[in-house]
Amino acid sequence: MAKTLKSMLLIPYIITLCSTIFCYCKSEPLANASGFTTDLIHRDSPRSPLYDPSLTLEQQVDNARNRSITRSIQFAEIISGVKATAVSPVVPNSGAYLIEFFMGTPLKQTMAIIDTGSSVIWTQCAPCVRCRPQKFRLFDPKSSSTYKDALCGSPGCSAVGNKGFCDERREKCLYLISYGDGAHSSGSVATETFSFRSTAGGLLRFPNVVFGCGHDNYDKFPSEGSGIVGIGVGQGTLLPQLGYDKFSYCLISIWGSKYDASTMHFGGDAVVSGWGVVSTPLTKRGSFYYLTLEAISVGNKRMQFIYPVEGANAIIDSGTTLTLLPENFYHDLETAIANSIDQFPVRDHGAWRLCYTEAFVMPKITVHFKGADVEWKQNNVFIRVDRDYECLALQPGQTVPVYGSVAQVNYLVGYDVTRNTVSFKPTECGR
The missing domain is CATH 2.40.70.10 (Acid Proteases)
Structure with missing residues (x-):
């Protein structure tokens, strides 16, 4: 399966934005495809779609504490397979940092939580039976020339592991992800071109990224987040799909920092030395x-x-x-x-x-x-x-x-x- 997935990966290309982010221009070969660096945005930064200007510092940090406890309980449930008895405030959209990317052809901007504890990528898609509000326009597969549904038995369907299943009537691969607080996301498994903004300038384009196109996304506590970019263990995560075997990050604390963004590095840019x-x-x-x-x-x-x-x-x-x-x-x-x-x-x-x-x-x-x-x-x-x-x-x-x-x-x-x-x-x- 891993060899098949690797064969799907093409060399990244750099693309240039036209007058708006929704315009797709001719691709040019990437000068250095060995790696790249992009920004990570803390969820409480004004740059984040999850930012709530009405919250005080005390409320932001209390929420972070509650999310940490809830997240650790959910980890324990996943590892043990047994629902934990501990009681903790359930805070949605567990995660601390977000990554910006662009989907499809032409480009559609979005921002989602990047999660070292998740093995899949998913984002909300139109048409939506049930979607939570989000800052960016819902991604519409019909508007993209590079979107492809994953077929039953395809490498893309295999990449999402036990979260994927086959709709034999339509010969399509579907997925269902459930979270500990009762939230869930379900829809079609698909491949699409993902583009990332490089701190060196321009966008880097990666075709055939497997992801979940969520048409039913339930959350008790609606927010402005678009989905999850998993960078944990598994072939359905971001790292192997970009063709790299290294990533690194350099995190700031948004509370009291003079900076507004952390950084995330992939491939050759991710080497830690010296x-x-x-x-x-x-x-x-x-x-x-x-x-x-x-x-x-x-x-x-x-x-x-x-x-x-x-x-x-x-x-x-x-x-x-x-x-x-x-x-x-x-x-x-x-x-x-x-x-x-x-x-x-x-x-x-x-x-x-x-x-x-x-x-x-x-x-x-x-x-x-x-x-x-x-x-x-x-x-x-x-x-x-x-x-x-x-x-x-x-x-x-x-x-x-x-x-x-x-x-x-x-x-x-x-x-x-x-x-x-x-x-x-x-x-x-x-x-």
Whole structure:
């Protein structure tokens, strides 16, 4: 199946926009098809279709916390196959960053959540039985000359795995994706040309990308999002369909950053090298990427991470804002951090366990992955939750451990899915 999919991939081309983004112009060969870089937009950025100007900083960060807990519960349900009993606010459109792209011929602009925990790509399509509102016009397959439905038994149908099934009457491949909060997306499996804006200028065009064209998309809490771009494990994800085996990202925290966009890199642009790089083994399990967390040190105090699962034991995920740790380990880590800070802590400020209102000096905190030590700076450990309080960006949980996006801020984080490594390099991120 993988060989068949690879044979469908063509060399990317660069295309030029005409007077509007809806005009398709003649393609020119891409000068360097080895890789490219594009922007990632935080969901709470004014550039995001999910941005709500009525929300205060406190509300934005509380929502991010709730999404992190909900997302970790959903991960546990997927991994175990058993619905979790834990109760948490259900927040829709789980994910922290979005990617802009253009679909079809002529081009139609859209923006969707990019998800390292998802194995498929889907977007809302016309005609729509049930669609949530979105900022950009619904993609209409009939308006594109490069859209093709996937047939039963085709490589495209196989790429979406157990989420795809055959409509034998119409000889078409369909899909159904269900989420833990009752939301779902269903429609046709298809191939289409996807184009991405490069930070070097112009658009990069990739034909025959397999995706779900959603005609029935239900969400209890409608928003302005268009869909999901999965970049987790699987042939239906974005990375193998672009023909690359590496991606990396450099994340900013939208709260308090001087920049308005993070960056995402593919192929040759995604290589992480040079001074300060450390690498750790990557394990692919289900649709998730796992690392092996061995310990965390606060100053000279090293706390071993003991977890029932041997080997790879923590999901690394850019879509989960906070880092989720088992209750007992979290308690020991929180205590060690508080004991190392020479300021009076504020306990239980709202839903936040450990906060400070005065400036403080961060202790040295080192995360020990297998073969790689990653040092946390203050913006990896604490986030400002309102004007007066800075709080610990970690949460205790009874679910699978998750290494979230705050812990990855201002690191170039690179995934090599051929060599099965994740690399970290301290970097001033943002554009």
